[in-house]
Amino acid sequence: xxxxxxxxxxSTATAASTPAPRPGRPRGDGPALWQGLLPVITGVAxxxxxxxxxxxxxxxxxxxxxxxxxxxxxxxxxxxxxxFGPSFDLTMWLCLIWVVVLVGAAILxxxxxxxxxxxxAATIGNPVMARPDPxxxxxxxxxxxxxxxLARLIYGARASLVVxxxxxxxxxxxxxxxxIAAGYFRKATDTVAGILSNSLLAVPPLILxxxxxxxxxxxxxxIAFALSLLALPSMIxxxxxxxxxxxxxxxxxxxxxxxxxxxxxxxxxxLPNVLLPLASYAMVIVSVLIVAEASLSFLGLGIQxxxxxxxxxxxxGEGGAxxxxxxxxxxxxxxxxxxVYSFNVLGEKARKRFDSRQAKL
Amino acid sequence: xxxxxxxxxxxxxxxxxxxxxxxxxxRTRISTTGGVVxxxxxxxxxxxxxxTLGIVGESGSGKSVLGRTIMGLYTTQGPVTVxxxxxxxxxxxxxxxxxxxxxxxxAEIGMVFxxxxxxxxxxKKVGAHLTETLRRHQKLGRTAAVDRAAELLDxxxxxxxxxxxxxxxxxxxxxxxxxxxxAMALANEPALLIADEPTTALDVTVQRQILDLLDTLxxxxxxxxxxxxHNLGVVAGRADRVAVMYAGRLAETAPTDAVFDDPWHxxxxxxxxxxxxxxxxxxxxxxxxxGAPPDMVxxxxxxxxxxxxxxxxxxxxxxxxxxxxxxDSAGHExxxxxxxxxxxx
Numbered sequence: 001x002x003x004x005x006x007x008x009x010x011s012t013a014t015a016a017s018t019p020a021p022r023p024g025r026p027r028g029d030g031p032a033l034w035q036g037l038l039p040v041i042t043g044v045a046x047x048x049x050x051x052x053x054x055x056x057x058x059x060x061x062x063x064x065x066x067x068x069x070x071x072x073x074x075x076x077x078x079x080x081x082x083x084f085g086p087s088f089d090l091t092m093w094l095c096l097i098w099v100v101v102l103v104g105a106a107i108l109x110x111x112x113x114x115x116x117x118x119x120x121a122a123t124i125g126n127p128v129m130a131r132p133d134p135x136x137x138x139x140x141x142x143x144x145x146x147x148x149x150l151a152r153l154i155y156g157a158r159a160s161l162v163v164x165x166x167x168x169x170x171x172x173x174x175x176x177x178x179x180i181a182a183g184y185f186r187k188a189t190d191t192v193a194g195i196l197s198n199s200l201l202a203v204p205p206l207i208l209x210x211x212x213x214x215x216x217x218x219x220x221x222x223i224a225f226a227l228s229l230l231a232l233p234s235m236i237x238x239x240x241x242x243x244x245x246x247x248x249x250x251x252x253x254x255x256x257x258x259x260x261x262x263x264x265x266x267x268x269x270x271l272p273n274v275l276l277p278l279a280s281y282a283m284v285i286v287s288v289l290i291v292a293e294a295s296l297s298f299l300g301l302g303i304q305x306x307x308x309x310x311x312x313x314x315x316x317g318e319g320g321a322x323x324x325x326x327x328x329x330x331x332x333x334x335x336x337x338x339x340v341y342s343f344n345v346l347g348e349k350a351r352k353r354f355d356s357r358q359a360k361l
Numbered sequence: 362x363x364x365x366x367x368x369x370x371x372x373x374x375x376x377x378x379x380x381x382x383x384x385x386x387x388r389t390r391i392s393t394t395g396g397v398v399x400x401x402x403x404x405x406x407x408x409x410x411x412x413t414l415g416i417v418g419e420s421g422s423g424k425s426v427l428g429r430t431i432m433g434l435y436t437t438q439g440p441v442t443v444x445x446x447x448x449x450x451x452x453x454x455x456x457x458x459x460x461x462x463x464x465x466x467x468a469e470i471g472m473v474f475x476x477x478x479x480x481x482x483x484x485k486k487v488g489a490h491l492t493e494t495l496r497r498h499q500k501l502g503r504t505a506a507v508d509r510a511a512e513l514l515d516x517x518x519x520x521x522x523x524x525x526x527x528x529x530x531x532x533x534x535x536x537x538x539x540x541x542x543x544a545m546a547l548a549n550e551p552a553l554l555i556a557d558e559p560t561t562a563l564d565v566t567v568q569r570q571i572l573d574l575l576d577t578l579x580x581x582x583x584x585x586x587x588x589x590x591h592n593l594g595v596v597a598g599r600a601d602r603v604a605v606m607y608a609g610r611l612a613e614t615a616p617t618d619a620v621f622d623d624p625w626h627x628x629x630x631x632x633x634x635x636x637x638x639x640x641x642x643x644x645x646x647x648x649x650x651x652g653a654p655p656d657m658v659x660x661x662x663x664x665x666x667x668x669x670x671x672x673x674x675x676x677x678x679x680x681x682x683x684x685x686x687x688x689d690s691a692g693h694e695x696x697x698x699x700x701x702x703x704x705x706x
């Protein structure tokens with residue numbers, strides 16, 4: 001770098017007379033420190049003020065909190081660019097934090113100091129349809145039976161995440177195996193796998209789920225299996241396409257020339273290569289399945305009340321409740337939106353990084 | 362048994378029965394959408410223990426398919442039909458079932474591939490590439506396999522082998538990777554190593570190192586090598602005998618010296634003429650062989666080289682020449698009606 005800096009530069013480049021930016025500590029072109037700190041401080045102040053002063057105003061408080069969030073976001077994005085350079089992607093980090101917090105809360109739910117989430121008998125004395133108020137004991141409000149929405153959200157996240165992640169894992173294992181076999185053996189295996197995935201794709205997903213739900217008992221396990229049918233065809237295709245591209249590489253022939261069996265070639269040479277694109281695609285599929293699970297529960301075919309799930313929480317807004325108490329639908333709806341959005345952003349990011357079409361080696 | 366050039370000639374003689382590999386009338390046909398390609402068309406050759414046979418030919422002459430058919434990677438299955446026999450240590454590779462062949466691969470016959478960039482699995486560590494075959498064929502334990510793998514890397518001249526074992530292929534340079542590929546092929550000390558263009562993807566200085574390495578390893582381990590290359594220069598100093606291949610058939614086989622000093626087949630002659638030489642005048646137009654190799658879907662009835670041959674006569678386009686021995690020259694055979702050099706013309 002130092003030799004480069006001493007080289008004579010042409011006149012248009014003299015603006016960059018400062019030392020070349022070192023990785024990790026860029027200077028000069030990024031936003032200044034105050035451009036980050038100022039919005040963050042005003043945003044946090046606005047957030048505190050909105051909570052304290054606008055208590056009980058409903059929409060006004062919600063609007064003020066939203067505006068404060070936007071300010072904080074802008075500030076943090078500038079701070080990140082100031083510190084880590086222009087490629088800093090705040091959205092991705094926020095999505096990652098959201099997913100980590102959500103998964104953590106879902107796992108630790110029984111240990112957290114939460115309100116009652118399903119036992120109606122315990123909530124007879126509680127306020128009904130309380131509005132969200134971070135300063136009260138019901139930070140996100142209560143539903144028509146006085147159950148705490150925050151507690152229901154977190155327990156609902158357990159159901160949603162277990163079902164959708166479980167379904168994706170089932171789809172990944174089965175679909176991955178079928179896809180690798182199809183891409184490796186080609187011929188009849190490939191044809192059969194193609195017919196299987198095409199016929200699964202040909203059935204409208206929601207109809208398929210409803211049909212399955214009428215037959216199967218709505219338990220977490222059965223819903224996961226039903227949803228895995230949605231993940232299966234794309235997993236088969238993804239695994240098959242990756243296998244096709246990797247089995248052209250000479251290391252597969254080399255492995256065979258070393259005396260490896262077909263099974264060994266698939267498990268040891270192809271699987272590790274196929275797994276990476278498959279796993280990043282699974283992140284995207286998780287978000288699709290979260291929505292699918294919510295739709296099932298919304299229709300009353302998935303998780304059954306009083307067990308909470310985001311879908312049946314949204315369904316509680318039916319029959320006029322939404323008009324008078326919008327938070328009943330908005331709270332689970334926003335959480336669902338943020339979760340799906342986060343999984344999509346993270347999945348896309350991972351896919352871009354690990355896609356086989358861009359793999360260099 | 363340490364190989365020496367003197368012993369090669371006797372091993373090369375199929376009549377003695379001591380040859381390691383005998384290929385007889387090998388024909389590999391591959392069905393494609395464009396028709397049936399006869400990639401290897403009646404090739405017979407022998408390789409003695411510890412001998413190096415160079416197979417030379419231009420792109421598409423079928424030399425790689427020949428190498429893979431000899432190994433049994435191409436066998437009668439799906440679109441591929443193989444006729445003739447490949448006797449390795451007396452057993453026909455193409456008559457074996459898949460399980461027997463797999464026991465042979467990696468253990469008795471090793472293969473070095475052309476492109477070290479793709480011959481290694483990018484998500485497997487160097488160590489895993491080596492230990493897997495050791496554990497499979499030699500039934501070594503985990504630690505013993507790692508020790509042996511480190512020895513192998515040392516053998517192929519990779520410094521600090523323990524550290525390299527824990528690295529991924531992308532952390533190694535092209536030459537280093539080709540050394541790893543060679544170490545893989547040598548792991549079980551095979552009797553025969555098929556090196557399919559082992560240096561084509563490497564730059565010239567590394568090419569030399571790799572070829573020297575193969576030479577040293579051969580004299581240490583006493584294995585036979587089939588060195589496949591499109592480059593006569595690569596084969597010149599390394600092979601005991603050279604087989605020149607054209608359009609799926611052998612044009613000429615001879616001891617290396619004889620190929621360079623006294624070629625009988627016009628194709629060999631033309632190939633040698635196409636090598637640029639330092640003593641030539643500068644800016645001289647390079648000699649080239651006019652035309653292109655024949656379409657292997659519908660090969661001409663006579664000599665495959667006839668359309669490009671400056672010595673071709675009428676019978677060349679009608680009668681397919683068979684390999685015949687050069688008089689008074691052991692192990693020198695050619696397939697031509699009107700040979701050049703001391704043979705006529």
